[in-house]
Amino acid sequence: MEEGAKGTVTSLASMFPADEAQKAAKRVQDTIAEKHQELDRVKGFIADNASLVNLVQKLPEELHHDIMVPFGKVAFFPGRLVHTNEFMVLLGEGYYAERTSKQTVEILRRRGKALETHVDSLKSMIEDLETEALFFDRTASDAAEGLVEIREELSGEESDEGASESGRKEDAHSVSVKDKGKVLNEDEEYARLMSKLEELEKEELAAEAADNIEEETNEVDPDVVSEQSSFNQNLKDWEGSHSCKPPSHSEEGQASDEEFLSRKRQQPALLEKSNPNDPTITSSHKDKTSHGKEPSKNLRDPNVADKSLKLPALEGNDHAGSSNNEVSIQPSKPKFDSLRAFTGSIIERSPNLPINPGETSSTSSQVPSSQSSKPQSRFRMQRR
């Protein structure tokens, strides 16, 4: 039943055997029948009550009535009913009260009302039980058909919710528990959706900001771009805060923004550098960008260029970034951050997928698998 570590397939029948589910369904059906009987009984009471009300209302119309008086179980003898407006009403618990016809009718009406509320509660109970029975029946038939539950672990933080969604979680014995769990899942999913939306919004904001800057710095030579700063910029885009940009790198930051945009939009000026389908070009592009270090770093430039040139075409972006980190003068960011920045850049380009689908896929596939599981999964999550 195991599919490596990725997911499990469990047949529903193994968790809830068909005959067990049927038994449960039968039990519920029995309770329903019981409730129906009670309902009938109470309805009988209501009918009795109504006829009694009629009788009590009619009796005082005459001064006396000729009736047959029951004597024991078998015999009747003729008699006459007098005092037709005096009733001895049993209130319950052995208490009786002398009442007139009108007062008796009031008491009876109140009792009728109580009975009706009882009927209502019974009806709602039956409804609940019927849905329960339906659920059990469905589970039984599903199990009999050999339906299977498939659970797949999503990599990263959302494994649990995904798994519970993909499989039909059914608890044969306590529906309420199951419902609660479902609600919880829905909540979690809602939170996840909201966070996703927020991410997208941040990207949009960053893209807009980049747009504005691009117009100002259209003339800037795209070569004046340092890899380090582009990562910084990525990070900032990701975090959506341009304010903490170090002032000495503002120019580079803008340029890198431009670079991103041009990559994204395939601007004619950069077209030859950002051919999306060729991974080697991406690395050569990096080479270019590392060439464009600040003058102060030019001493090491050849080194860097060599390094990035030596990098195999399939080497990941973040590898290049880390190698650049080593030689850069700036306070190097922790590696994790650069990774995150990388993630951000992937997500940033994803809305343009239809335009240049090759690039994102190629870059993401370049990423070393050991570190890529999280970003990739995010990326895929977005595509869904």
Place this chain on the structure above:
Amino acid sequence: MGTSTALRDLQRDLENKANDLSKLQKDIAKNHQVRKKYTIQLGENELVLKELDLLSEDANVYKMIGPVLVKQDLAEANANVRKRIDYISAELKRLDATLQDLEEKQNSKRDMILKLQQRIQSLQAGKAKA
């Protein structure tokens, strides 16, 4: 032979525990029935109280005691019914407490029986191997 006697002991133990459990379950069922009766009485008494409250001061109220109707003061009847309701409520609370107690006992018994069954199974498995 040591294992077989131990096994027999365990099985006897299990039987005793199962008997205890079924006794407990019977108690619980009885408790439920008594509770049901009391709740019905409580409802009836409340209905009576409502009607008595609606009666006017000079109304004649009788109480059926055995085969005769005894005339009663309305205030007295009212007080009696109230007392009865209090009593029934207290009784219901007491029944609730005992019911909870019984259910706890039942659960612990069930756990013990489960453990015993597992031990017997493991013993039997060991015997089958040997």
